[in-house]
Amino acid sequence: MTSQTVGLAEPEPRADAAPLPPRPRVTGELPGPRSAELLERQSRRESNARTYPRRLPIAIRRAAGSYVEDLDGNVFLDFLSGAGVLPLGHNPPEPLAAAHRQLDELVHGLDFPTPVKDEFTDLTLGMLPEAMRDRTKIHFCGPTGANAVEAALKLCKTATGREEIVSFQGGFHGSTLATLSVTGLVEQKAPIAGRMPGVHFFPYAHCHRCPLGMRRDSCEVNCAGYLERSLTDPNGGIPLPAAVVLELVQGEGGVIPADREFVRRLRELTRRLDIPLIVDEVQSGCGRTGTWFAFEQYGITPDVVVASKALSGVGLPAAIILYDEKLDVWRPGAHSGTFRGNQAAFAAGVATMKAVRRDGVLANVRARADQLAPHLEGLRDLTAQVSDIRGLGLMVGVELADPDTGRPASALALRVQREALLRGLIVELGGRDDGVVRLLPPLNCTAEEIDIAGRILRDALAAALADEPPHGNR
Structure with a gap:
């Protein structure tokens, strides 16, 4: 694998602008004056619910590949990738060109069949494990991942005739009323009265900080056993649920891959009790x-x-659920949405999937993850407050x-994010x-970009520690 960008031709430079430099460049304090002006206007006119610019105070002018440039000419290596919606980085030429061509033919098609939607469906089903393809249906949802989670919950409730839902502590599934109801984050849901009833939260197999206070080498995956006993005990208090929903890697919950034995036992339990298992792969x-x-890495179906998120490859919204045909019992219009027919997103998604296959992007993910790991492990040399390094792929x-109490070092993490931004990451x-x-870097990021990010993270952590108040974050 070379350090050339996988799956992307170099974008043509605009006549009125030089190409983005292929490395970070920050020339002054952040935000710069032009960014500060837009940030101030945003704070006056936009909802108080805005999030990213509060901790990443930049106003973005343009982007290409793994880099974005703000209004003040600072260039940043983007290891957020639009919260994961840009698998091939910013403005990938082939998917973007496919979307442009589609815009000249048909933009919006409701849920009518179209050639590009048919090709998108073929390729999407073809990305599934072979054993799933012939018995899987696809449903096109509203444009967000939350809408697709809602669709999945409705589908399972309709198919089973049941009401209860089992979810897991630490999980995040969206910010709509129903998805917030199956999300673990108490702070976000506390102000909202009248959430969806019948949701039961169980411990998620996070072995670094076991929710049951046990050790992995002796616990026999008690969180799986606890769930099994609760669902099979006639006095357990929970009627047979309509579905179990989980992330195999909790994203917003802190990048926590589920324990493999936990997932295997969960799948065996839900199959034995005929409970549909929903896997949220939005991120x-x-x-x-x-x-x-x-889920392919966990050996389950x-x-x-x-x-959702990365389906189009260019940030155009699209969301789907893929499900076993035995669940397809709902009536026409049972889950509809005006913006289900985003033809430009389908066209870009087709080009993205073809690039992923042709250019070995999945192999690049694994290679770059292996390359990043020693950079992150080296952070442990700087402080005992590096408690865990985890993830799957990129x-x-x-x-x-805090190494003594285990409490999150939130102030230190915030300083690391800030120091990284000041260095262009x-x-x-x-x-x-x-x-x-x-970290959510582009899937086609280069070896050079991984090394740059690794060095910046180390420098950012060292600077954040130097600025730490007495007694740290304890």
Whole structure:
């Protein structure tokens, strides 16, 4: 594997602008004056719910590949990738050209069949494991991952005639009323009265910080056993649920891959009790973990798979559920949405899937993940507050926590994010109290870009530690 960008030709430079330099460049304080002006206008006119510019104070002018440029001419290596919606980086030429061609023919098609939608369907089903392809149906949802999760819940409730839903602590499935109801984050859901009833939360197999206070080498995956006993005990208090929903890698929850034995036992249990298993792959899907879907690495076959974010490859919204045909019992119009027919997103998605196959993008994910690992492990040399380094493929997290109490080192994580930005690297935070530094680089990032990011992260952590108040974050 060379250090050339996989799956992308060099974008043609605009007549009025030089190409973006292929490395970070920050020339002053952030935000710069032009960015500050737009940020101030945004704060006056936009909803208080805005998030990313609060901790990443830049106003973006343009982007290409792994880099973005702000209004003040600063260039950043983007290891957030639009929260995972840009698997081939910004403005990938082939998918973008396919979307442009489609715009001249048909933009919106409701749920009518079209040639590009048919090709998108063929390729999407073809990305599934072979054993699933002939018995899987696809449903095109509204444009967000949350809408697709809602569709999955409705599908399973309709097919089973049941009401209860089992979800897991630490999971994130969206911010609509129903998806917030199956999301673990208490702070976000607390202000909302009248959430969807019948949701039961169980411990997720996070062995670094076991929710049951046990050790993995002696616990016999008690979280799986706890769920099994609860669902099979006639006095357990939970009627047979309509579905179990989980992320195989919790993203917003802190980049936590599920324990493999836990997932195997969960699948065996849900199959034995005839409970549909919904796997939310909104963030982990479309190649992010090194296989097209994360569930492939766990050796299971879900009943429903939710996908969105990176489906189009260029940030055009699209969302789907893939599900076992035995569940296809709902009536026409049972889950509709005006914007299900985004033809430009389908065209770009076709080009993205072809590029992923042709250019060995999944192999690049695995190679770059292997390359990144020693950079992140080296952070442990700087401080005992590097509590855990984890992830799957290029969905990676560095947990910072007090080594004595285990409490998240939130202030330190925030300083690391800020110091990284000052050096030209965009990263995100997540996990309990935002104590995890999260990386979602483009799937076709280069070896050189991984090394640049690794060096910046080390420098950022060293600078953040030097600025740490007495007694650290304890």
